[in-house]
Amino acid sequence: MNTEYIDSYYSRTRTDDVRRPLLDGTVEAETCVVGGGLAGLATALALAERNRSVVLIEARRVGWGASGRNGGFVSPGYSLGLDKIERKLGRETAQSLYRLSLGAHATVRARADQAGVRCEAGLLKCHLAEHGEGLAPYVERMNRTYGLRLEHWPKTRMAEALATDRYADGAYNPDAFRVQPLDMSRGFARLAEAKGVRIFEGTPATGLARDIGDRIVTTPQGRVRCRHVVLACGGYIGTLNLRVSAATIPVATYVAVTEPLGERLRQTIRVSTGVSDVRLANDYYRPLPDGRILWGGRISVFHPDPERLKEIIRADMLKVYPQLADVRMDVAWGGWMGYARHKMPCLGSLDDGLWHNTCFGGHGLVATTVGGELTASAIAEGDDRWRMTEPFGLAFAGGPIGKIPAQAVYWTLAAGDWMRRRRYEAERAAA
Numbered sequence: 001m002n003t004e005y006i007d008s009y010y011s012r013t014r015t016d017d018v019r020r021p022l023l024d025g026t027v028e029a030e031t032c033v034v035g036g037g038l039a040g041l042a043t044a045l046a047l048a049e050r051n052r053s054v055v056l057i058e059a060r061r062v063g064w065g066a067s068g069r070n071g072g073f074v075s076p077g078y079s080l081g082l083d084k085i086e087r088k089l090g091r092e093t094a095q096s097l098y099r100l101s102l103g104a105h106a107t108v109r110a111r112a113d114q115a116g117v118r119c120e121a122g123l124l125k126c127h128l129a130e131h132g133e134g135l136a137p138y139v140e141r142m143n144r145t146y147g148l149r150l151e152h153w154p155k156t157r158m159a160e161a162l163a164t165d166r167y168a169d170g171a172y173n174p175d176a177f178r179v180q181p182l183d184m185s186r187g188f189a190r191l192a193e194a195k196g197v198r199i200f201e202g203t204p205a206t207g208l209a210r211d212i213g214d215r216i217v218t219t220p221q222g223r224v225r226c227r228h229v230v231l232a233c234g235g236y237i238g239t240l241n242l243r244v245s246a247a248t249i250p251v252a253t254y255v256a257v258t259e260p261l262g263e264r265l266r267q268t269i270r271v272s273t274g275v276s277d278v279r280l281a282n283d284y285y286r287p288l289p290d291g292r293i294l295w296g297g298r299i300s301v302f303h304p305d306p307e308r309l310k311e312i313i314r315a316d317m318l319k320v321y322p323q324l325a326d327v328r329m330d331v332a333w334g335g336w337m338g339y340a341r342h343k344m345p346c347l348g349s350l351d352d353g354l355w356h357n358t359c360f361g362g363h364g365l366v367a368t369t370v371g372g373e374l375t376a377s378a379i380a381e382g383d384d385r386w387r388m389t390e391p392f393g394l395a396f397a398g399g400p401i402g403k404i405p406a407q408a409v410y411w412t413l414a415a416g417d418w419m420r421r422r423r424y425e426a427e428r429a430a431a
């Protein structure tokens, strides 16, 4: 199994390259976490902070999956919108879950600072022009209910900030931030090790079994004997556990990074912020410290090769900033996100001592820490707050076969967006 990181801007610029050993022989711990992405690392850290013994095994390398490939936008909330969570769970529970994500956001920031990970403040969520201005009520409600400090940016402010007429208005969050996510994942691994977590790389779990009161996790050259197992494998779970695998739809999404732009960067994105629009498969982008633009977007079940991806993402960028027509993409890559059918994280206990903390979809940089905290406090303290998400649960989605309806949903949404845009442009041309 190849244990190198894929070629990405993040693997090219990562600030440390410590390699962890592969597991050879038998080790014992109270908990074995399977998966070294942010979900597994957050669980391991939260358990170690509660003085519990933890072994974490990662099939490739820490942050090799979605956690080390993403857009680096760190903000509270979940992949499923708050309104929909409220509809399913009621206002009180939905608010509790959102507040947990606010706490997790602060935890991620504190851990990033402690690990020496550079954090750049500010994310701007934008309404597309064809949707009209509409984010003011959202800003007012979030500030009133949760004490956030969101600013509403009307069209004039948007035009000052960004050299495009693509957006109607925006909600700016000065407390959300951007990171180099592979550095952050690796930083969290260092923090976990400092608290006593033993991490093994190049060590896939190949089987899960029981031995009287214990659980045994088998790997190619060893095994972990433990009381609890936490499955945190995201969209890379394969067939490790029938129920979790069948509930996980692996969905691909892509990122590309331009060549350095020099002065043109400040002429295009005139403020220091990450930008995303409000669609499910949205465009999101941010200036990088070395003068490039990182651009991400799309969801798909296909994984085109990097050269083709550069062209696809470049075309998306030019729809918003046609003035960058001569700009080259230097590197492009994709990653699999684990989505549940309902788009909420799947947390909890499958069976005595067998836990899962997964399916964070496209909004996992903070939500994985909510999952890690709830899983760890359930194991260490018998806390059952994870049950708040239980009505969503491990809904059967057909595993990899679930990709087909997911792709159909994406194409339908994309067709709707395209038609709305065409109508808007025709109306503008007629006016």
Ligand SMILES: Cc1cc2nc3c(=O)[nH]c(=O)nc-3n(C[C@H](O)[C@H](O)[C@H](O)COP(=O)(O)OP(=O)(O)OC[C@H]3O[C@@H](n4cnc5c(N)ncnc54)[C@H](O)[C@@H]3O)c2cc1C
Pocket (backbone or CB within 6 Å): 034, 035, 036, 037, 038, 039, 040, 057, 058, 059, 060, 061, 062, 063, 064, 065, 066, 067, 068, 069, 070, 071, 072, 073, 074, 075, 203, 204, 205, 206, 232, 233, 234, 235, 236, 237, 238, 240, 253, 254, 255, 296, 334, 335, 336, 337, 338, 357, 358, 359, 360, 361, 362, 363, 364, 365, 366, 368
């Ligand atoms: C391109 C992209 C852009 C994104 N942008 C953002 C963003 O800007 N903001 C945001 O909040 N979210 C974003 N996301 C989503 C976010 O990255 C994920 O929700 C989050 O990283 C999920 O973490 P995870 O630990 O569950 O999964 P992963 O990071 O995928 O980790 C799972 C790990 O489990 C390992 N594994 C699998 N099977 C086994 C096994 N049998 N044994 C041992 N190890 C195993 C894998 O090797 C992998 O390292 C993005 C995702 C992608 C792909």
